[in-house]
Amino acid sequence: MTLLDLCSDIPDLKRANAIIALxxxxxxxxxQAKKGFRRYxxxxxxxxxxxxxxxxxxxxxVVIGAADEVSEAERQEIEFHLRQxxxxxxxxxxxxxxxxxxxxxxxxxxxxxAPMLPDLRGKIIADIGCNNGYYLFKMSESQPKLxxxxxxxxxxYYSFKALNAMAGRDNLDIAFFGVEHLSLFPTCFDIIxxxxxxxxxxSPVDCLRDAMTxxxxxxxxxxxxxxxxxxxxxxxxxxxTYAKAPGTWFVPTASCLENWLLRAGxxxxxxxxxxxxSSTEQRRTNWMTFESYEDFLDPADPNxxxxxxxxxxxxxxxxxxxx
Ligand SMILES: C[S@@+](CC[C@H](N)C(=O)[O-])C[C@H]1O[C@@H](n2cnc3c(N)ncnc32)[C@H](O)[C@@H]1O
Numbered sequence: 001m002t003l004l005d006l007c008s009d010i011p012d013l014k015r016a017n018a019i020i021a022l023x024x025x026x027x028x029x030x031x032q033a034k035k036g037f038r039r040y041x042x043x044x045x046x047x048x049x050x051x052x053x054x055x056x057x058x059x060x061x062v063v064i065g066a067a068d069e070v071s072e073a074e075r076q077e078i079e080f081h082l083r084q085x086x087x088x089x090x091x092x093x094x095x096x097x098x099x100x101x102x103x104x105x106x107x108x109x110x111x112x113x114a115p116m117l118p119d120l121r122g123k124i125i126a127d128i129g130c131n132n133g134y135y136l137f138k139m140s141e142s143q144p145k146l147x148x149x150x151x152x153x154x155x156x157y158y159s160f161k162a163l164n165a166m167a168g169r170d171n172l173d174i175a176f177f178g179v180e181h182l183s184l185f186p187t188c189f190d191i192i193x194x195x196x197x198x199x200x201x202x203s204p205v206d207c208l209r210d211a212m213t214x215x216x217x218x219x220x221x222x223x224x225x226x227x228x229x230x231x232x233x234x235x236x237x238x239x240x241t242y243a244k245a246p247g248t249w250f251v252p253t254a255s256c257l258e259n260w261l262l263r264a265g266x267x268x269x270x271x272x273x274x275x276x277x278s279s280t281e282q283r284r285t286n287w288m289t290f291e292s293y294e295d296f297l298d299p300a301d302p303n304x305x306x307x308x309x310x311x312x313x314x315x316x317x318x319x320x321x322x323x
Pocket of ligand 1: 090106128129130131132150151152153156177178179180194195196197224
C-alpha cells in the first residue's frame with residue numbers, strides 16, 4: 001500500500017485531493033535538478049540498479065542484500081553511493097556487505113519500544129520524522145498494511161528512497177511532508193510514532209493535537225522524547241541552543257510531557273521507559289564524522305549540557321485516542 005492508496009480510501013474526496021495536490025507539489029519540488037539535490041538523486045539512481053529479495057530487518061542491523069550477491073567492484077560502487085548520504089544518523093544497516101555504523105545505535109530505541117507496541121499486522125502507521133527509515137524497516141517485519149514515513153529533509157528523504165529501491169518493501173512509503181501536515185489526514189492512522197520530534201516544535205501541544213486528529217478512534221500514539229530530570233511539571237526553554245541544537249524549544253520533565261498529552265485529549269497514558277542519554281548510544285563514527293553527544297556536554301560535568309542546562313534523558317510514552 002502507498003500514500004496514494006491511503007488517499008483513495010479517504011471518504012472525503014476534497015480532502016483526499018488536497019493531500020494528493022500537496023504531495024505532487026512537494027514531489028515536484030524535491031525532484032528538481034538543483035545543485036544540492038543532485039548528489040542524492042545520482043546515488044538513488046545508482047543504488048536502484050541493485051534490487052534484492054534478501055531483506056531482513058529482524059536483527060539489530062537492517063540487512064538489504066547479501067554480500068555474495070555482488071562482485072567486489074559492485075560493492076565499492078554501492079559504498080560510494082551510500083556515502084553520498086553521509087552523515088548517517090540512524091542505523092545500523094548492512095547493504096550488500098557494506099556495514100553502516102550510524103551515529104545512533106537505533107536498535108536500542110527499537111528494543112525498548114518493542115515490548116510495548118501493539119500488533120502492527122494490517123495496521124496503517126505514520127512514522128513522523130522517519131529519517132532514513134530505519135524504524136520503517138523494523139515495522140515492516142510485522143506486516144503492517146502501510147508504514148508511511150513523514151520526512152521533510154531532502155537528504156533523509158532520498159536515503160530512504162534509495163534503501164527501499166533496493167529492498168522493495170511494498171508496505172513502506174515516504175512523503176516529503178512534515179509533522180505540520182499531519183492534520184491533513186483526519187482519522188487515517190491506527191498508530192503514530194512521534195520519536196525525537198516534540199522538543200523540535202515551538203508548539204508541542206498543537207503537534208499532539210494534530211496527532212490526535214490524525215488517529216482513528218482507539219488509535220495509539222507512541223512518543224519518544226528528550227526530557228530533563230525532575231518531578232515538577234515544567235519545561236526548560238533554552239535561550240538559543242540546548243546541547244548545541246538550535247532547533248530545540250521546550251524540553252519537558254516526564255510529568256510535563258504527560259500533562260501535554262492529557263491536555264491534547266489522550267488517555268491511558270503509560271510512561272514505559274526512561275534513561276539518561278549516553279555517548280555509547282549516540283557517537284561519532286566512520287559514517288558520521290561530525291560532533292556527537294559527548295561534544296554537546298560540559299567537559300567538566302557530564303550532568304550538564306554545553307550551555308550549563310541539565311543534560312538530557314529520554315522518555316518513552318504510549319497513549320490512546322478514545323475508542
Ligand atoms: C531527532 S530526529 C529523530 C529521528 C527518528 N524519528 C528517531 O527517533 O530516531 C528528527 C527527525 O525529524 C525530521 N524533521 C525535521 N523537520 C521536521 C518536521 N517539520 N516534521 C517532521 N519531521 C521533521 C528530521 O529530518 C529528522 O529525521
